Amino acid sequence: MSATTENGPTVVVVTGTGYRISKDALMSHVDILTRDEIDQRPPTGLGDMLAYLPGIRSSSFSPGASRPIIRGLEGFRVLVLNNGMGMVDVSALSQDHAVPSDPTEARRIEVLRGPSALAYGGNAIGGVINVIDDRIPSQAPAKGYEGTLALQGTSVDQGLQGAFNIKAGKGPWVFTFDAFDHKTKDYATPVPPQLLSYSEADGEAPDTRRKQTNSAQDMRNVGAGVSYVGEQGFVGLSYKTTDYTYGTAIEQDVHIDLHQERWDARGGLNLNWGGFNRLDASAGYSDYNHAEVEGGELGTQFLSKGSEFRAALVRDSLGKVSGTVGVSALKRDFEAIGEEAFVPSTTTKQTGIFTQYRYDSGAWGIEGGARVDQTSIVSRESNFDRDFNTVSASLGSFYRPSQHTFVGLSLTRSERAPADVEVLANGPHAATGQYIIGNPNFKTEVGYSLELTGHLASFENQRFSVDAHIYTSHFDNFIDLRDTGGKDDEGMPIFEYVQTNADIYGLEIEANARLGEAFGQAFSLNAAYDYTHGNTDIGPVVRIPPQALTLRLESKGGAWESYAEVRAVDARKSRLATFETPTNGYTTVNIFTSYKLPQLPNVSLFAEVRNLGDIEMREATSSTKDAVVEPGRNLRLGLVYNF
Template sequence: MNKIRLLMVVLFACFTIPVLATELTEVIGKVTDATTNEPLSGATIYISDLKTTTTTNANGEFTFRNIPAKGKFLVEVRYVGYKTTSKQVDLAANNQLTFALEQSVIESAEVVITGTPYSSNNKTNSLAVVSVNREKLAQAAGTNIIDAIAKLPGISQVTTGGAISKPSIRGLGYNRVLTIVDGAREEAQQWGDEHGVEVDQFSANRIEVLKGPASLLYGSDALGGVINIIDDLVPAPGEFNGNFTTSYGTNNGLTASSLMLQCNTDGFVYRGRVSYKNAYGFSYKDHTVPNSGFNETNFSGMLGLNKTWGYAHLSLSRFNTNVGLVENGPNANGDYEDENGAVITNSEAQTRKLDLPFQNINHYRAALNSNILLGGGQLKTTLAFQRNIRKEFEESATEPGLNLGLNSYTYDVKYSFANAGVWEPTIGVQGMHQTNVNSGDEFLIPDYVSDNIGAFAYLKRNFDKGALNAGIRYDYKNIDGDDLIADGNQVFTAFNNKFSNVSGSIGFAFEIAKNLNLKGNAGSGFRAPNIAELGANGRHEGTFRYEIGNSNLKQETSLQFDLGLEYSAEKVTVGLNAYSNRIYNYIYPGNFNNETHPFLEEDGSTTTLPLYRYVQTDAELLGGEASIDFHLVKALHFENTFAYVKGTNLASSTALPFIPAASLNNELRFEPTIKGLKDSFIKVGLTNVFKQNRFDSFETETNGYTLLDAGVGTSVKVKNGKINLWITGQNLTDKLYYNHLSRYKPAGIYNAGRNVSFGISVPLL
């Protein structure tokens, strides 16, 4: 603990030294139409590695101030109706930049930050990455941030009603998917079924999803992939702006609003955001699920410096949510009953006041991010502290039964050496120290202390038509679980486990013909067992099972091969991805031989629950994703995606549990040109989910279904930006269906029915 705190202090001191020797540097440029050479006004220019942005004036000109006088950075330019372009720029040799954009009905892939230490565009990244911007996230009308990306190919979610969704990438979820917030890995008891991603969805300017093992750059828990939630880049110097967004959903009465203000005063940058969400129980057909509502309040702020030596940003946030927990499904008539057997009416279920049981979660996060130009290279660091307090209230609204307090200290230090844009070498070290304490009178996991550290080396070789990359990493983790005797019973037995692993990755990306890109990657992954898998002994409120851990579990390792082909022409884009993922010592909970366990309730009664034990097997996941977008008419877009994954238990040649069904998504989008309006659209979509008839012995088959979605929206240009308005509808036919990964399916609770969402986003100042 003291060593980690000392490291934070020393690194922070190092970051502040360059502030004493700053000098103003300007880079100017111009953006034009490649065909007519006419200037483009309102184009946006980004330098992601410096967290800075600017826009062009009426003459197509732009200026970057307070940026380094030297160094190579990827500069990205976007403009509606034109192909996004990006290129490596040596600021020492180019203080005047020019970009000629080509008109296109298809906007090329955005810059990918997740995959490599240096920012790079998708054409030189060997990993499979998809990206969603803020506008698409808002129009998805998800009740949480994971719902908003769940239609991306290869992405699905483990749902607990409308409040909680856990991401699954290519059939892997829980601690196999790492979420990055404010540049730091989120640590928030994410091993649990009913533990969602604890971040303000309004804070996401863009979400990048890396599909496949990312252990090389992120260590344990990135075996399945990474979800990188990226906040806003700071405004240009001298700008003070903000935004207010609000929406309403008819299914569960969800009201969601967020206010943001930010400013850049000669390189001193700051941002503040406050958000609030409130919903009553979700509904399907003529039934509202009692006590499935939630409320959420978020505060966040950022202070930082953007100077010629780089940047340093301190982000602070508090995430608070209260979530109702559903204990029972409907009766034989489909109605919900209270504890006395009386039917709960829909009007009673639509109260916004939560009943018992419910959970209260507070997640505090402080993260210091910096990129310091040092010795011709870049020193990127993220130091973070997170405190997660999770309380579950059963018999009393003031005295929690389960009360978990988790403290996490994380550090991530990478140095990318000076390069000529050809060789890009990077070394790094990452680590974490965690302590968990039980403060309630119920227990599920033991108190524990955990430490892990990892070091890696990464090298990328750029060519005119692509790139090669390779890397190697070593990880070590130690976890100590405490002994606990309560009321004369042995609840937990102490254990000490150590895990270590060497992992690596090699990949390529090349333009084999005009507009045709081929990419491939072979990588190994690593995941140490989480605390629940090692030491669980109990039941969560809101789950329908009793869990027992296994302290003898081995670490998971994987070997995945990924091959992708992308074609991007003027009016059509095609993407194909195939992968094979072999996981050794795959860990999963199972209910074997219908084993049950008695559970003593607070009132003295005994409930019999199915008993789930954590076991291991070798496993294989095979699958792929395909997408094809037609834009034969400029204003008309026909977008289609397909995803499939097959999970096999190699010991028994049977299906792995918790594997999502194959899905096909189709969307027809019309974008008319309307005088006085911008970015207008009308869309109709179908979500086709196929029958899941491959399931483990303790699961059941899930029928296929088709959902109809639609939406309409537009923007009104105003002096300081544009006002966005939209109306979107989900499951418009009010289809009764179960998602195979829904935790409410075993209780006979359907997924949400028809929902219509109304939204508006207004620029401020």
């Protein structure tokens, strides 16, 4: 949802708290990608698309498997949601497992950190990525229909992508349909993908080809929905199916076939009861499976079925007090089949209650919330049955000395129950080259975070603005996967989940300056910088992201919109875990331009060159970086038609 002020668009966040807050009045860091931004971004996985945002990186296992990493935290500490509901996939289980959702289907993507993620419980201890689509419409289109057609092609992987969505109906019935198709071949690389040290360690001859073998992708999504929209609110139902085949890149003859079917129901009711003015409710069911296929033969299969429910009473824009009270519940049945089924079959159930309130006097305010969950993990195969009770809470205050200045300080306690793989894993996982062992006696993981947030804009037409976040976190019983130094009977290194104490701190800064106008264009300069430091009682946090700086010169005017971008990522050669290898830094340049056709103002053509210098890029956050290099120079051409 968005609103417009005299100074331009102001985006408000709905999913983080339930009630609306202006982005520049939040006490924690929230990033939002709009539909226009998503349409013009490269056709990549969710992690790779968000990796340019400050404080966010990608797991970058392969082009097909890229999960977001937030402030150095990944896996089970980062929730990936679809319209506020869990994906019910297995992407958090291992870096080679993909998220079964393409960013292109989103109407907007919200990235929430700190107190903003509290309502989703301890599994959002690192943050929340919420992919919001319009498959269940909450309102009818103004002219009875609206939609988007987007097409693009890429040179580096001979990729083609097409996406189409339409919403039709003046009410009370509104219907939606969307389809997405993305195909690529193995992509070209600026250098041979495998480092010499990697080839020598495997006893192989170095591969001198400049192509990332087994990096091709083939993804199809089809979805549909229907809503009844009336004066008192809306209620709707949607269905989506996903088929995705992608290569693991690190192994030449292993690819993954993924399939998911998903049903969702959602509704919102306007009311006037007990100080609340809205009731929001959602329910979903997902049937997910993926198979690891090696040399054409079916290998290990991972199956996940689950359902989830969430309901909240919301007090929104009523005086100085906003708030929400809600409940949630989920059930997930997980099963792994095959020789490399390193996790036994489990059933996970979780129920929770949550509340969050905010008082805003205009000049100052306070905000606080709490969530209580009970999580049970049962495995008949392992004779395991445990319940975990967790409590998360936050409290903060803010001061607004002027219309253009905001400062906030928040303290958050997040508690997370260990995941099934962390307590029950015991077996080899060839995709990551590890024999993984869990610990059934793990305690809950508790994190304490303090975050200082500041927003500053110049008084004169907001020609200059800064958004800054400084945070520090301490974790008790931090769960980490570490190399034991031993090997199994097949020579595979043994990794074991352990618990330790951890400290992570860092900062994120975004700045914007309007430079002036020339040649009918308005020019601005954007800068983004992030730094993360992490340490545990047994050494540095694994795959902590190096600092990065991004500078972007933008121009907008008339039918044209362009930018030139320089991104510098530091090396990571010190403070490494025992099994990590050094990573070189890099500086890359991207150039983009788009043009709206005068005769067809709803049609935009765009072109982009990524990695202009065709330089070698390896991500320190990737477990496969010594064998998988990022794509080389890439020309991307596309078209977006909004109707």
